[in-house]
Amino acid sequence: MVRSTSLLRAVSKDHHILGLRSRGIDIIRNPRTNKGMAFTLPERQVLGIHGLLPPTVLTQEEQLYRTMQSFTRQPTDLDRYILLAGLQDRNEKLFYRIVSENVESMMPIVYTPTVGLACQRFGLIYRRPRGLFVTIHDRGHVFELLSNWPEESVKAVVVTDGERILGLGDLGAFGMGIPIGKLALYTALGGVKPHQCLPIMLDVGTDNEDLLDNKLYIGLRQKRERGPVYDELVDELMHAITERWGANTLIQHEDFANANAQRLLDKYQQRYCMFNDDIQGTAGVALAGLLASLRVSGKQMKDHKFLFQGAGSAACGIANFLVLQMIEDGLTEEEAVSRVWMNDADGLVVQDRPAGMSGTKARFAKDHPHLNNFEDALEIVKPSILIGACATAGVFTEKVLKNMALWNERPVIFALSNPTSKAECTAEEAYTHTEGRALFASGSPFDPVTIDGTIFRPGQGNNAYIFPGVGLGAIVCGMRRISDKVFLRAARTCADMVTELDLSQGRLYPPLSSIREISVRIAVATIQEGYDDGSATLDPEPRDKEAFVKSKMYDFRYDSFLPILYDWPEEAGFQATDQQFSNFRDMT
Ligand SMILES: O=C([O-])CC(=O)C(=O)O
Ligand SMILES: [Mg+2]
Numbered sequence: 001m002v003r004s005t006s007l008l009r010a011v012s013k014d015h016h017i018l019g020l021r022s023r024g025i026d027i028i029r030n031p032r033t034n035k036g037m038a039f040t041l042p043e044r045q046v047l048g049i050h051g052l053l054p055p056t057v058l059t060q061e062e063q064l065y066r067t068m069q070s071f072t073r074q075p076t077d078l079d080r081y082i083l084l085a086g087l088q089d090r091n092e093k094l095f096y097r098i099v100s101e102n103v104e105s106m107m108p109i110v111y112t113p114t115v116g117l118a119c120q121r122f123g124l125i126y127r128r129p130r131g132l133f134v135t136i137h138d139r140g141h142v143f144e145l146l147s148n149w150p151e152e153s154v155k156a157v158v159v160t161d162g163e164r165i166l167g168l169g170d171l172g173a174f175g176m177g178i179p180i181g182k183l184a185l186y187t188a189l190g191g192v193k194p195h196q197c198l199p200i201m202l203d204v205g206t207d208n209e210d211l212l213d214n215k216l217y218i219g220l221r222q223k224r225e226r227g228p229v230y231d232e233l234v235d236e237l238m239h240a241i242t243e244r245w246g247a248n249t250l251i252q253h254e255d256f257a258n259a260n261a262q263r264l265l266d267k268y269q270q271r272y273c274m275f276n277d278d279i280q281g282t283a284g285v286a287l288a289g290l291l292a293s294l295r296v297s298g299k300q301m302k303d304h305k306f307l308f309q310g311a312g313s314a315a316c317g318i319a320n321f322l323v324l325q326m327i328e329d330g331l332t333e334e335e336a337v338s339r340v341w342m343n344d345a346d347g348l349v350v351q352d353r354p355a356g357m358s359g360t361k362a363r364f365a366k367d368h369p370h371l372n373n374f375e376d377a378l379e380i381v382k383p384s385i386l387i388g389a390c391a392t393a394g395v396f397t398e399k400v401l402k403n404m405a406l407w408n409e410r411p412v413i414f415a416l417s418n419p420t421s422k423a424e425c426t427a428e429e430a431y432t433h434t435e436g437r438a439l440f441a442s443g444s445p446f447d448p449v450t451i452d453g454t455i456f457r458p459g460q461g462n463n464a465y466i467f468p469g470v471g472l473g474a475i476v477c478g479m480r481r482i483s484d485k486v487f488l489r490a491a492r493t494c495a496d497m498v499t500e501l502d503l504s505q506g507r508l509y510p511p512l513s514s515i516r517e518i519s520v521r522i523a524v525a526t527i528q529e530g531y532d533d534g535s536a537t538l539d540p541e542p543r544d545k546e547a548f549v550k551s552k553m554y555d556f557r558y559d560s561f562l563p564i565l566y567d568w569p570e571e572a573g574f575q576a577t578d579q580q581f582s583n584f585r586d587m588t
Contacts, residue, residue: 024047024048024049024052025048025049025052027047027049027561028049028052028053031088031089031090031091031092031095032092032194032195034090034091034092035060035091035093035094035558036053036058036063036090036091036094037053037054037056037057037058037063038057038058038059038060038063038558039053039057039561040057040560040562041057042562043560043561043562046561046562047561060093060094060097060557060558063091063094064094064097064098064101067087067094067098068098068102070083071083071084071098071105071106077108077109077113077114077117078114078117078118078121078125080109080114081109081110081114081115081117081118081125082125084098084099084106084109084110085125085127086127088130088184089127089128089130092194093556093557093558096184096187096188096194096554096556097556097557099184099188100188100189100516100556103188103189103512103513103515103516104511104512104513106188107185107445107464107512108444108445110181110184110185110188111181111182111184111185111462111464112166112418112419112420112443112444112445112462113418113419113420113421113444113445114419115166115177115178115181115419116165116166116168116418116419116421117419118177118181119165119166119168119171119174119175119176119177119178120168120171120174122171122173122174122175122176122177122218123174123214123216123217123218124216126218130180130199131176131179131180131198131199131200131201132145132146132148132149132198132199132200132201133173133176133200133201133203133219134146134200134201134202134203134233134237135202135203135204135220136203136204136205136220136225136229136230136233137220138233139229139232139233139236140236142233142236142237142240143240143243143244145240146240146241146244147244149198149244151195151196151198153195153196153245154195154196154197154198154241154244154245154249155192155196155197155245155249155250155475156183156186156192156196156197156198156249156250156252156471156475157197157198157199157200157241157249157250157251157252158178158179158182158183158186158197158198158199158200158252158254158277159179159199159200159201159202159237159251159252159253159254160175160176160178160179160200160201160202160253160254160255160256161175161201161202161203161204161255161256161257161260162174162175162176162178162201162202162203162206162219162255163175163206163224163255163256163257163260164255164256164257164258164261164278165177165178165255166178166255166391166417166418166419166422167391167417167418167419167422168391168419168422169208170206170207170208170211170224170257171206171208171211172203172205172206172208172211172217172219172220173201173203173206173217173218173219173220174211174217174218174219175201175255176199176201178254178255179199179200179201179254180199182199182252182254182277182467183197183198183199185464185467185468186467186468186471186472187554189464189468189469189515189516189519190467190468190469190471190472190519190523190553191468191472191516191519191520191552191553191554192468192471192472192475192553192554193554194554196475200237201219202233202234202237203219203220204220204224204225204226204230204233205219205220205221205222205223205224205225206219206220206223206224207223207224230260234264238251238268238271238272238274242272247273247480248273248478248479248480248537249273250273250274250471250474250475250479250482251268251272251273251274252274252275252276252277252467252471253265253274253275253276253277253278254276254277254278255278256276256278258312258313258359259358259359261276261278261279261313262276262279262313262316262317262359262360263359264276265279265280269481269482269483270481271481272481273474273479273480273481273482274481274482275467275470275482275486275487276313276317277463277467278313278314278317278463279313279314279316279317280317280482280484280487281463281466281467281470281487282314282317282318282389282416282443282463283314283317283318283320283321283487283491284321284463284466284470284487284488284490284491284494285461285462285463285465285466285491285494285509286318286321286387286414286416286461287318287321287322287325287487287488287491287495288461288465288466288490288491288492288494288495288508288509289414289441289459289461289495289508289509290322290385290412290414290508291325291491291492291495292495292498292502292503292508292509293385293410293412293439293508295498295503296410296439296503297409297410297412297439299384300329301322301325301326301329302326302329302330302331302335302336302339303384304339304383304384304385304412305339305341305381305382305383305384305385306319306322306339306340306341306383306384306385306386306387307341307342307343307377307378307381307383307385307386307387308340308341308342308343308387308388308389309343309344309374309386309387309388309389309390309392309395309396309424310342310343310344310388310389310390310391310392310417311342311343311344311349311361311364312344312389312390313359313360314389314416315342315361315387315389315390316342316359316360316361316363316364318387318389319340319342319363319364320360320363320484321484321487321488321491322336322339322340323336323337323340324484324488325488326339337363337364338366340364341364341366341377341381341383342361342364342365343374343377344361344390345390346372347370347371347372347373347377348366348368348370348371348372348377348380349361349364349365349366350365350366350367350368350369350370350371351365351366351367351368352370353365353370354370368380374395374400375397375399375400378400378403378404379403382407383404384407384408384411384412385411385412385414386400386404386411386412386413386414387414387416388413388414388415388416388417388423388424388425389416389417390417390424391417391418391422392417392422392424393417393421393422393423393424394424394425395424395425396413396415396424396425396429396430397425398429398433400425401413401425401429401430401433401434401438402433402434404434404438405433405434405435405437405438408437409437410437410438410439411434411437411438411439412438412439412440413425413430413434413438413439413440413441414440414441414442414461415430415440415441415442415443416441416442416443416461417443418443418444418462419444420442420444420445420446423442423443423444423446426446427440427442427446427447427449427456427458428446428449430458431449431451431456431506432449432451436451436452436454436456436506438506439506439508440456440458440506441458441459441460441461441508441509442458442460442461443460443461443462444460444462445460446458446460455505456505456506457505457506457507458506458507459502459506459507459508459509460509460512461508461509464515465494465509465510465515465518465522466487466490466491466494466522468515468519468522469490469493469518469519469520469521469522469523469525469526470482470486470487470490470522470523470526472519472520472522472523472526472549472552472553473486473522473523473524473525473526473527473530473549474486474526474530475552476523476527476538476548476549476552477526477527477530477531477536477537477538477542478536478537478538479526479530479535479536479537480535480536480537481535482526482535483529483533483535485529485533486525486526486529486530489525489526489528489529490522490525490526492525493518493521493522493525494509494510494518494522497510497514497517497518497521498510520546520549520550520553521546523549524545524546524549527542527545527548527549528545
């Protein structure tokens with residue numbers, strides 16, 4: 001089918017908006033179409049932007065170089081964050097390309113740890129809107145509010161209510177930085193098209209007094225709404241998203257507090273195409289690293305004994321996945337659960353402890369006297385694998401680490417809390433106090449550590465290995481729901497990509513530079529699981545799934561406007577094909 005070129009011609013015509021004459025300049029002002037100085041001379045002429053740009057014409061590669069120069073010249077990471085946010089607002093293709101090609105230097109800026117600081121300073125650095133703010137006062141009108149979002153084909157939503165932003169606690173509406181950062185990785189690492197991504201901040205107030213007093217706060221100045229009214233709003237949002245953009249719209253829950261995270265996951269997991277990244281993404285990535293560690297220790301998962309410091313939803317998510325893995329190794333559920341111990345702010349998780357217990361951790365409560373000290377708990381359990389998910393920096397003390405090294409030839413130590421300032425120990429501490437024998441991973445990045453001439457390159461056990469690929473896979477095959485098995489499969493896929501070289505350098509994850517390739521493989525694994533369990537709706541099932549996934553991914557290179565605007569002038573009677581038309585629509 002061919003379409004008339006009238007829409008295409010409209011681009012180069014004059015428009016009168018509020019008395020202002022605007023034409024080609026809108027193409028420069030629109031981050032989706034803007035190429036900056038990379039517009040070629042013929043494009044500048046046809047689009048009516050000749051003279052609005054400096055005369056030099058740059059290639060995208062030259063622009064990358066220039067941007068990199070500015071990036072490295074910034075005095076602080078927060079300045080680098082602001083620089084990249086500005087680029088994202090100006091020139092989308094350049095932004096995503098530079099992040100995707102420089103994951104090691106840019107992921108720590110657009111994502112953890114710097115994104116944490118950006119959230120804390122969000123009132124100061126806020127420039128242009130990105131995403132939707134849905135507040136408790138919008139109850140009853142959420143669909144109308146979503147209708148204000150200009151994109152018709154949203155496929156991935158990341159939503160937070162800001163109550164547990166990384167390990168930084170309740171940041172209220174400042175938490176918006178997190179859905180924005182996660183979705184930047186959906187595109188940069190997973191190739192999901194930017195216009196298909198929507199960050200949502202669900203503002204139900206904040207209990208953070210400092211923010212309520214902060215002149216720069218941008219959210220509702222009220223205490224958090226909880227209980228049935230909160231639940232109704234979340235319900236309405238989930239429903240409205242799928243009403244507006246279709247039943248298979250992917251909805252990622254991010255950084256909800258423990259009291260809500262697992263509860264909302266249980267409530268919605270079967271009804272929507274959704275997952276909770278802090279529970280399932282974290283669990284998947286932790287499992288991936290632990291699977292890789294087995295190749296070094298020569299053990300099976302069932303041969304291990306685990307102690308978690310922190311028993312929130314992330315810890316429980318990991319523990320549940322470990323149980324599934326140990327059952328696959330041949331243990332009964334009871335045996336598997338017996339190998340997993342937890343400790344939290346109220347002490348060892350035991351059956352009758354004074355503080356009582358809520359949620360999933362009850363599954364792991366042991367029949368043991370109450371103990372209130374982590375170091376004592378460690379001595380009782382003598383774990384071979386120690387996992388920190390408690391957002392308390394330094395709880396893995398020298399004594400803790402030395403004990404781990406005393407009991408284990410290759411102690412496995414994961415300090416997963418984010419950002420770096422909340423990590424349970426640093427990479428240097430982990431290697432130093434275990435004579436370099438630790439198999440260490442952290443949620444946020446650490447630089448390589450040199451001990452006695454040996455360089456250790458710690459891996460980053462971060463969800464970013466998992467969620468962009470799962471998201472991409474779920475979107476392209478139109479998944480109705482996402483089961484835990486998707487994450488188990490994703491974990492195995494990630495673990496399989498860890499090479500002997502990685503392991504020899506103490507790294508339990510593939511290098512970040514291969515994360516885009518991993519995302520493709522995880523997307524393929526996700527799609528496969530979708531067809532195996534019947535949740536994929538795309539029909540027919542693509543035969544070559546990898547080629548199919550790649551064909552759906554965002555192209556970071558600039559489109560040329562010329563085939564559309566130059567080669568097919570109306571007088572020549574040319575018409576655009578459907579494909580050309582939709583390429584153009586994607587561009588504008
Ligand atoms: O964002 C990250 O780096 C991982 C994550 O989801 C969290 O810590 O909440
Ligand atoms: Mg999170």
